[in-house]
Amino acid sequence: xxxxxxxRWLYLTVVAVVIAASGAVAGRAWAYWNASATxxxxxxxxxxxxxxxxxxxxxxxxxxxxxxMSATGLIPTESVAFQVTLQNAGNxxxxxxxxxLATGGLSVASGLQFSVHPGGTAANAGTAAAGTRSGTCSxxxxxxxxxxxxxxxxxxxPGVLIAPAxxxxxxxxxxxxxxxxxxxxxxxxxxxxxxSASQVNTP
Amino acid sequence: MSMQPSPKPxxxxxxxxxxxxCVAAMTAGTAAWAVFNDQATMTSGTFTAHTVTSQAAPVCSxxxxxxxxxxxARLTWTHVDARYEYTYTIVQVNNGNVAAxxxxxxxxxxxxxxxxxVSSSLVSVGLPGVNYDVTVRARLKAAPTWTAATATVTRVxxxxxxxxxxxxxxxxx
Numbered sequence: 001x002x003x004x005x006x007x008r009w010l011y012l013t014v015v016a017v018v019i020a021a022s023g024a025v026a027g028r029a030w031a032y033w034n035a036s037a038t039x040x041x042x043x044x045x046x047x048x049x050x051x052x053x054x055x056x057x058x059x060x061x062x063x064x065x066x067x068x069m070s071a072t073g074l075i076p077t078e079s080v081a082f083q084v085t086l087q088n089a090g091n092x093x094x095x096x097x098x099x100x101l102a103t104g105g106l107s108v109a110s111g112l113q114f115s116v117h118p119g120g121t122a123a124n125a126g127t128a129a130a131g132t133r134s135g136t137c138s139x140x141x142x143x144x145x146x147x148x149x150x151x152x153x154x155x156x157x158p159g160v161l162i163a164p165a166x167x168x169x170x171x172x173x174x175x176x177x178x179x180x181x182x183x184x185x186x187x188x189x190x191x192x193x194x195x196s197a198s199q200v201n202t203p
Numbered sequence: 204m205s206m207q208p209s210p211k212p213x214x215x216x217x218x219x220x221x222x223x224x225c226v227a228a229m230t231a232g233t234a235a236w237a238v239f240n241d242q243a244t245m246t247s248g249t250f251t252a253h254t255v256t257s258q259a260a261p262v263c264s265x266x267x268x269x270x271x272x273x274x275x276a277r278l279t280w281t282h283v284d285a286r287y288e289y290t291y292t293i294v295q296v297n298n299g300n301v302a303a304x305x306x307x308x309x310x311x312x313x314x315x316x317x318x319x320x321v322s323s324s325l326v327s328v329g330l331p332g333v334n335y336d337v338t339v340r341a342r343l344k345a346a347p348t349w350t351a352a353t354a355t356v357t358r359v360x361x362x363x364x365x366x367x368x369x370x371x372x373x374x375x376x
Binding site: 047048051060062063066068069070071072073074075076077094104106111129176178181184185186187189190193195196198199201 | 240241243244245246252286344345346350352
């Protein structure tokens with residue numbers, strides 16, 4: 001009788017372990033740890049996910065005013081390219097997605113046209129005085145050229161993968177098309193890009 | 204001796220139901236995991252479009268050969284911007300007819316002089332004593348539709364020189 005009882009408990013234990021293991025394998029049980037806990041003789045420290053832009057915005061959230069990303073006196077057919085660096089300053093792999101929105105009188109259908117090139121580098125030629133500014137971005141565009149007069153995904157899911165300590169250049173080209181109407185003279189606009197980094201669990 | 208399977212006791216059924224429920228809860232339905240994330244926002248500076256600026260009112264001077272024969276009116280103004288060119292329209296005042304029109308495209312830099320010579324041949328003058336208004340407007344060379352909001356108007360008139368022909372002179376008749 002005792003042997004049968006022991007056998008049942010052993011059987012139940014095995015089943016319980018299998019249930020627990022299946023939950024772990026399905027990946028439903030991990031959680032975001034935002035604190036560290038110390039057990040006797042050992043220390044558990046949470047990972048750190050930190051997206052920075054040009055080295056700015058350490059820690060969670062924040063807004064970086066990239067005033068260098070601007071241009072004055074644009075005329076139709078001119079364009080300017082800008083490069084920023086998205087960096088993983090933490091120790092967790094993540095993917096970055098982004099949305100963009102421009103506001104102002106120049107942010108209309110036939111106004112400023114934006115292009116976003118993850119991994120691309122910027123190159124500029126010409127002069128403002130001659131009205132020959134020409135910016136280019138290398139690499140494939142994930143957005144544009146198109147206006148950003150409503151919030152749009154400029155880097156759609158699954159996004160750009162950045163490993164810990166890694167960095168990815170991001171090139172943004174801003175152009176005023178030849179079709180821009182004369183009514184846009186003197187108009188202006190500014191843009192806001194919102195980046196979202198989420199950890200990547202699978203290798 | 205034969206062995207008969209004993210019926211499963213009640214506790215076994217309860218345990219089986221519990222186990223199935225646990226597995227179902229852990230593998231189905233809405234996920235309960237959380238992930239690290241970070242939100243970073245970047246704002247740009249300002250992008251501004253150019254505004255085409257009108258040139259100053261041209262200075263008109265009478266030019267011509269000996270004794271002013273076959274003379275013409277020369278309009279001169281300062282080049283505003285290297286990106287500009289200037290359209291002109293010459294309208295006969297008494298009837299509104301467009302006598303001539305065209306574009307002056309300076310080759311020089313901003314600040315250099317731009318000239319437009321209004322001669323009798325340019326406006327195909329047939330009669331003396333006729334007033335003409337010369338309208339000059341700046342525009343972008345790269346985008347001709349982008350023009351200055353204001354234009355300048357300079358009046359000239361035709362003059363009959365006996366035995367020689369018609370000349371153009373600055374100012375109204």
